[in-house]
Amino acid sequence: MISVADLVKEHRIPANFFDYGSYLKGDLEIGLLENRRGDRLIAVPDSLITSLYSGLAKETGQASRLVLFNCGKWWGKNFYTRFTESLEEYYSQSLAEMDMITFVQSLKECWKTHGWGRFEFDPQYQAQGFILIKTYNSPYIRKVEGNKMPAGYLEAGVLTSFFTRLTGRELLAVQTTCESLNAECNTYIVGLPERLGIVESFLAEGLEHEVVLQRVLR
Amino acid sequence: MTIPKIQELINQAQDRYLASEELGLMESYISSLPDRLKLYKFIRDREIDILQTVADQVTSELPNVAVEDLESGIKNLILVVRYCSMAMLLNDESFLKQRLLDWLEGIMSMRDMRRLNETLYKLLNQVMRQQLSPTQLALIQPLITAAQVTLIY
Numbered sequence: 001m002i003s004v005a006d007l008v009k010e011h012r013i014p015a016n017f018f019d020y021g022s023y024l025k026g027d028l029e030i031g032l033l034e035n036r037r038g039d040r041l042i043a044v045p046d047s048l049i050t051s052l053y054s055g056l057a058k059e060t061g062q063a064s065r066l067v068l069f070n071c072g073k074w075w076g077k078n079f080y081t082r083f084t085e086s087l088e089e090y091y092s093q094s095l096a097e098m099d100m101i102t103f104v105q106s107l108k109e110c111w112k113t114h115g116w117g118r119f120e121f122d123p124q125y126q127a128q129g130f131i132l133i134k135t136y137n138s139p140y141i142r143k144v145e146g147n148k149m150p151a152g153y154l155e156a157g158v159l160t161s162f163f164t165r166l167t168g169r170e171l172l173a174v175q176t177t178c179e180s181l182n183a184e185c186n187t188y189i190v191g192l193p194e195r196l197g198i199v200e201s202f203l204a205e206g207l208e209h210e211v212v213l214q215r216v217l218r
Numbered sequence: 219m220t221i222p223k224i225q226e227l228i229n230q231a232q233d234r235y236l237a238s239e240e241l242g243l244m245e246s247y248i249s250s251l252p253d254r255l256k257l258y259k260f261i262r263d264r265e266i267d268i269l270q271t272v273a274d275q276v277t278s279e280l281p282n283v284a285v286e287d288l289e290s291g292i293k294n295l296i297l298v299v300r301y302c303s304m305a306m307l308l309n310d311e312s313f314l315k316q317r318l319l320d321w322l323e324g325i326m327s328m329r330d331m332r333r334l335n336e337t338l339y340k341l342l343n344q345v346m347r348q349q350l351s352p353t354q355l356a357l358i359q360p361l362i363t364a365a366q367v368t369l370i371y
Contacts, residue, residue, distance in 0.1 A: 001277060002289055002295070013293050013300075016321035064232040105324045 002099075017090040018109035037086060041114075046139065055144050065153050071156020079158060080165040082109060115139065129216055130191040131157055133173070136184070143180045149203055150178035152186045163190050173197040176209040189213065219246035221308040224296050247309060255355045258307045261299065268349065269296055272341045291334050294322055295342060300368075302361040312362055319368045326369055339366045 017023070017036075024041070028032040031100055031193045033041040055157070056064040084095050091098060111119035117137035125132065140154045152175045157172035171194040177183035187209055191198060196215055202212045227240055235243075245250060253271065261268070273292050276283065298320060305314040326335070343362065 002273055002292065004266050004273055004292060007289065007293060008266060008296060013297055021317055021323065031351055034228060046283055101325055105321070109321065110322065132269060 013014055014091050016109055017106060018113040020113045022158065023113050037089070037218040039082065043115075044139075049139060050142060057144075065151075069157040069160075070099075070155035072159075073096050074157075075154070076158035076161030077165060080162050083107070094117060097102040111135070125213075125217065130189055130216070131163075132213075133188040133190060134185045134186075136179075136186075138179060138186055142171045146163070148181070149207070150175035150186070151180045152178055155186060156188060159190060172196045176203065176212050188218065193217070219243040220310040220312075222310060222312065237281055250309070253353070254309070254357065257350070257357055258303050259350070260350075260354070261303045264349065265296070265299065268303050268342075268345050269299070271345050272338060274358070275341050276334070276337055277312055279341075280334060283334055287331055291331060291338050294369075295338050297322070298362070298365045299342070302358055302365060305361050306358045311361060311364060314364065315368070319365060332370060333369050339370065 001083075018200055023036050023072075024033065033043070033215065035041055053064070053068075056067055060067055083106075087103070088094055089096065091102070096105075100155060107123070108119045111117060116139060119136050120134040120136075122132035122134065135152075135155060138152060138155060141152050144151050148216065156173045156175050160171060164171045170193060173188040173190045174187060174196045175188050176199065177187040178185055189199065199212055199216065202215060224244060227236055227244065229238060240278075269292060269370055272295065273288070276288060276291075300320040301314045339362070343359075346362065347361065350358070
């Protein structure tokens with residue numbers, strides 16, 4: 001027997017923390033946008049991202065990929081903290097008590113609501129030690145002339161440190177399909193660095209995602 | 219006329235006055251408001267009653283259902299009824315869809331509670347039919363059905 005009166009006692013039944021309508025707030029008079037916890041949000045112009053990328057490429061050349069990957073890692077570390085704090089507060093639950101479905105679903109909603117595109121989580125290779133992440137309409141992917149390798153360095157970085165923090169093990173996210181190369185989405189394989197380190201050379205050989213995946217699964 | 223449509227009309231102020239038929243649509247929504255408010259208050263005040271009836275009957279129909287599942291099923295149903303009521307007040311099905319169903323669909327698709335949810339909605343519909351007048355039912359039922367169809371089928 002359950003008591004509905006008890007269930008509604010606190011009035012608030014948490015649903016989607018990242019619900020766009022409740023999430024985005026702002027104090028327009030002083031020019032601030034905020035999320036529902038009062039953290040500052042800003043709309044980053046698309047052209048700013050393009051400019052940052054081309055500035056970086058001009059100043060640092062080939063190294064700009066590594067710089068972006070490291071920026072992504074730094075971002076992911078802070079993002080993980082904010083994200084989990086928000087959820088723990090909103091659901092009045094510690095991360096350990098939270099079910100995986102709510103966590104993953106919130107991550108997807110978070111992505112969408114911030115305008116970072118669509119995020120998919122594919123756990124079908126979890127037993128073999130890998131998960132696949134797909135992002136669609138990423139704002140961080142730019143076409144690089146003459147480039148044949150995936151270019152989502154910033155996202156690869158953010159996923160690397162996010163999942164490293166989440167699992168408490170050093171993980172790596174490597175990108176195998178990229179919107180800048182006309183793929184439908186950006187695919188990242190997340191797993192142990194010692195098993196994924198080789199992926200870059202597979203990609204350099206021109207291997208497709210499926211082949212790369214089969215090889216690392218072996 | 220739904221609230222988003224009304225907002226569109228409000229935005230027209232920068233370009234022009236509203237045409238008579240546009241005002242007519244606005245008026246017809248506004249004149250439906252007293253009924254909507256009355257129904258909204260009715261459901262609000264009877265929330266516990268309605269859902270407790272559903273919860274009690276579920277346990278007799280599905281005696282083996284785990285308490286955990288039942289609790290999560292009822293919590294989701296409470297949310298659905300709350301959002302349906304607000305959507306009814308706003309006359310805006312997209313409110314329900316965008317603010318709740320898209321979320322619940324993702325949460326529920328990964329957990330197999332189909333049988334429980336079918337029973338929950340069947341019972342909720344029964345209770346609503348007993349407690350509401352046919353006109354009231356016509357205002358809220360399509361929303362509950364939308365939730366049911368999205369979440370179960």
